[in-house]
Amino acid sequence: QVQLVESGGGLVQPGGSLRLSCTASAPTFSTVTMAWFRQAPQSGKEREFVATITGVSSLPFYAHSVKGRFTISRDNAKNTAYLEMNSLKPEDTAVYYCAAGFQRNGLGSRDAYDYWGRGTQVTVSS
Secondary structure, rough: OEEEEEEOOOOEOOOEEEEEEEEEOOOHHHEEEEEEEEEEEOOOOOOEEEEEEOOOOOEEEEEEOOEEEEEEEEEHHHOOEEEOOOOHHHHOOOEEEEEEEEOHHHHHOOOHHHEOOOOOOEEOOO
């Protein structure tokens, strides 16, 4: 069982930055693929993929909508994954969820992840 705890959300103006953290209670954290998804509850949209970073090789992959603005990283010594978000836009407003899994394919799909955090709210507004 892997437990995930997110932190770092908040209110930020358009063009601003935030860094989200996700700490995992996984004894073999370095082998776990970590990801971020987001969902805007009032938009009617499903939870969507934002970014992922693989275990062992730490390869990052991004959704097209955030590529060049967001950076995913991990610190295996701290069992923590990060999402650095820059040049934030109002459309980035959502609850951001951390996810963890052991799959190697289909990492943009929610089905690839077995464990989820409770989410942290990010609001981009002036």
